[in-house]
Amino acid sequence: MATRSIKEVARLARVSVGTVSNVLNRPEIVAPATRARVFDAIRELGFVRNEVARHLRVGRSRTVGLVVLDVANPFFADVAQGAEALADEHDTMVVLCNSGTDPNRERRHLDQLEQQRVMGILITPVDAGSPRLADLAARGTPVVLVDSAATGLQCSVAVDDRLGGQIAAAHLIERGHRRIAFVGGPPSIKQVADRRAGAAGAVEAAGGVELLDASMPMLSAAAGRAAGERVAALPPAERPTAALCANDLLALGFLQAMAACGLSVPGDMAIVGYDDIDFAAAAAVPLSSVRQPRELLGRTAVELLLEEVAHPERHRHRQVIFQPDLVVRESSALRRRD
Amino acid sequence: MATRSIKEVARLARVSVGTVSNVLNRPEIVAPATRARVFDAIRELGFVRNEVARHLRVGRSRTVGLVVLDVANPFFADVAQGAEALADEHDTMVVLCNSGTDPNRERRHLDQLEQQRVMGILITPVDAGSPRLADLAARGTPVVLVDSAATGLQCSVAVDDRLGGQIAAAHLIERGHRRIAFVGGPPSIKQVADRRAGAAGAVEAAGGVELLDASMPMLSAAAGRAAGERVAALPPAERPTAALCANDLLALGFLQAMAACGLSVPGDMAIVGYDDIDFAAAAAVPLSSVRQPRELLGRTAVELLLEEVAHPERHRHRQVIFQPDLVVRESSALRRRD
DNA sequence: AGATCGTTTTGAATCGACTCAAGCTGCGGT
DNA sequence: ACCGCAGCTTGAGTCGATTCAAAACGATCT
Known part of the structure; x- marks a missing residue:
């Protein structure tokens, strides 16, 4: 429980506190003999510089x-x-x-x-x-x-993020999908909104493609599963054929829901995730994903x-x-x- | 860049620093009128208590x-x-x-x-x-x-961890495996050593079962892939039929390596991981794993x-x-x- | 008016480390 | 013997917040 201060070190080494401080911060200006004495004292006491006090003076x-x-x-x-x-x-x-x-x-x-x-x-x-x-x-x-x-x-x-959303959507469109679900998160999160806007742009540019919203209040795998279950429950005619997920956790959850509901990926449902986390490649069906550095x-x-x-x-x-x-x-x- | 101190607050509110400190820490002992004046000053200056200085006095x-x-x-x-x-x-x-x-x-x-x-x-x-x-x-x-x-x-x-290693190994033995690879990490990590010891115990108790070491210097998915490639390269006769991995990242990497090398899981190689992270259940082949709270x-x-x-x-x-x-x-x- | 008591407020001391102007030493030069 | 100077060391003052003994205040009572 003993918290040693620079003062005790100074006393033991028989120097002033200023010198101890110098040993700590500018050892080269202290005479070698003194320096050694101070170091010995530091070792003996198990002294640890108190950053709190230090930064009080230094500022940050x-x-x-x-x-x-x-x-x-x-x-x-x-x-x-x-x-x-x-x-x-x-x-x-x-x-x-x-x-x-x-x-x-x-x-x-x-x-x-x-x-x-x-x-x-x-x-x-x-x-x-x-x-x-x-x-x-x-x-x-x-x-x-x-x-x-x-x-x-x-x-x-x-x-x-707009670009990311756009290339992901463009890719799905190019693969022939005409009904795409966007699985997003809380609306306040800017990244999600931008990815969605990018996707919307690509959809508009293509023409004849629908973008459905299947957003959840969270960006977790559990939320992805919930979204997947909701989408899977739609009648096949209305059901999108592809999902664009705002991150890979959602995508992984969504993928699990597809398996649980007996839909095949990518046959019945294509999925594209976002972030390209390491687990995306290792998933049950390796996930396409938008990679970020x-x-x-x-x-x-x-x-x-x-x-x-x-x-x-x-x-x-x-x-x-x-x-x-x-x-x-x-x-x-x-x-x-x- | 203006960093406001308690002193400036005191000046603006026309009280002493002691009073400001009291308002901050024991508002109930300060007269309401004074308290209000101090709060106004705090708001006006955008004062933020400096925890550094505070803990210098308070200690921690x-x-x-x-x-x-x-x-x-x-x-x-x-x-x-x-x-x-x-x-x-x-x-x-x-x-x-x-x-x-x-x-x-x-x-x-x-x-x-x-x-x-x-x-x-x-x-x-x-x-x-x-x-x-x-x-x-x-x-x-x-x-x-x-x-x-x-x-x-x-x-x-x-x-x-010994128990964890033991039940994992016992499970594989019960499933009929007689050559089991232990995919560990750096030897200094106690958890890994214990899991291995537990597995070794189960192997010994069973008799007629071999535990091979395929440890890596890291506990990452990349290390798991490397271990998997090494094991896959063994001649089929010498190759273990199951792998017990010290954590799920290793197990996921190992699993990927199996796929890459054309070995089926669990047919050619059973895998048990450790930790039961969420991704274990979502893997290409859902991973058996030792769950921890x-x-x-x-x-x-x-x-x-x-x-x-x-x-x-x-x-x-x-x-x-x-x-x-x-x-x-x-x-x-x-x-x-x- | 003066004494008494409870409520507020004050301000100096403190925490530990840093800085810097000032002081001390010892040595070489004259 | 004295000066100058370089090399070291000193110690008081500082950072911002907290604490606490003491002072100030004000209301009440005699």
Whole structure:
């Protein structure tokens, strides 16, 4: 329970606290003999620098918060790994916070992170328009939006979701599908809305194709199963022949529902997912999916943040946008006779 | 960039800093009129309490660190969700840190967490025997081992891995398999070693059964694929007829390799995984797997930690052990003729 | 008016580490 | 013997919030 402070180290080493601080921060300016004495004292006491006190003076910590919509979604795990990789190189710690698409939990996490004076926050917001984010930036905590485009008030890294939705829908249309279900999530989530808009665009451009909505209030596999059951229950004549899912968890759930309801994939129902998480390729029927550069997204977010922190004055907010691409697998392999 | 302090609030509200602090912490003892003036000032300045300074005085923050071996493994995502659920109820924040089974990264995360004076640390250690963990506890940061039993120096929550390994192996033996491959991970990881020991026990008890080792240096799907390719390359006579994988990621990779090599599952090769992550049921061939109470593991870990923090004196370290159970699915469904 | 008591408010001390101007030492040069 | 200087070390002041003994206030009673 003994919490040692710099003062005790100083006493044991028979030097002043200033010297101990120097040993810790600029060892080269301390005489070797003194330095050795201080190190001995540190070892003997098991002293650990109190970052709390340190950053009180210094102002900000070397921690960045990454707030994600769902830790259970491997997409975010991969984004986190990308972020961690670059942060590590800059001696910075990434802490992962899970909002679970709940605005209240998101707010509490943001409060906590701001109160802790983290170096910056990377966030995939539940609601990108929330003034809370602008406030944060205004009060001095840099924010980078992840997987969601900003309006100029902050940096952002994103993937072109409209384009992703469009190529996915275009692919299904090209395969001969004329009734396509869009399986989305909560309407407040921007990514989902954009993917849907992209799909709608492709449908309109094609002509003679219908886009039905089968959205759920969540973006989980369980929600996907529920959506699948609903769609499977439709009379065959009205039932869509393809589903475009807003993420792979939904798609996997949807796929399971098809199997449970005795519909074949892709024969009776083609499926395209989104994110191309590793499990998509390993599914019962390997899933076609829109691939996003997941690690790169996280890595770039940290890059932008470090840039902003390093030169707050001359920094200009940037919006980086990556291109998605479609990976076609068995779940949408068949060509439908028109 | 304006970081408002309690002092500025005090000036604007024309009271002393002590009063502002009282408004923040014990509003009931402040006269209503004064309280209102202070709140107005807080709102006007957009003041946010600096937790760093606060905890310098108070000692510890209301954050617990959860250090996991692999964020990309859904098993840990579920543990994290269990931990978060209970922590939330106690107004405590969980931050997730990823060691990626790298002892160095683990050490850096622990250093950071200790320096930040977190309330406590939940960890699935790369090496449970490391003195670093005992040091932490000795210096006043409570530690709870997750998914790994402790020796009495700290609390722990775990699942009986020997039993898990044993029932998995017994199941395969009962299904008629006589050559079983154990696909493990790095030998330092205790869970893996225990599962293997359990399997070895079952094999020995049965007699006439061989346990081959096909361990990899990682616990990822990619490692599983590599292991699968190696095993598939063996001449059919020497090739095991079943694989027991130390976790589901390995099992999924192994399964993919079987498909790629033209071996049927479970016909040519039965597979049993471990953890029963959600994706196991959705795999190309639904995976049999040893189920662990994932959320409960996280929840209980937080419970033990809160207990220790609340009554440091009277606290006695506890080791909680849960029982795993086997979920049989298609990947090990067939009975082999002897 | 003065004493008394309860309610509010005050402000100095404190937590641990950092910074920096000022002080100390010892050495070489004159 | 004295000066200058480089190399080290010192210690007071600071960051922002909390705590708590003491002061201020105001209402009530004699």
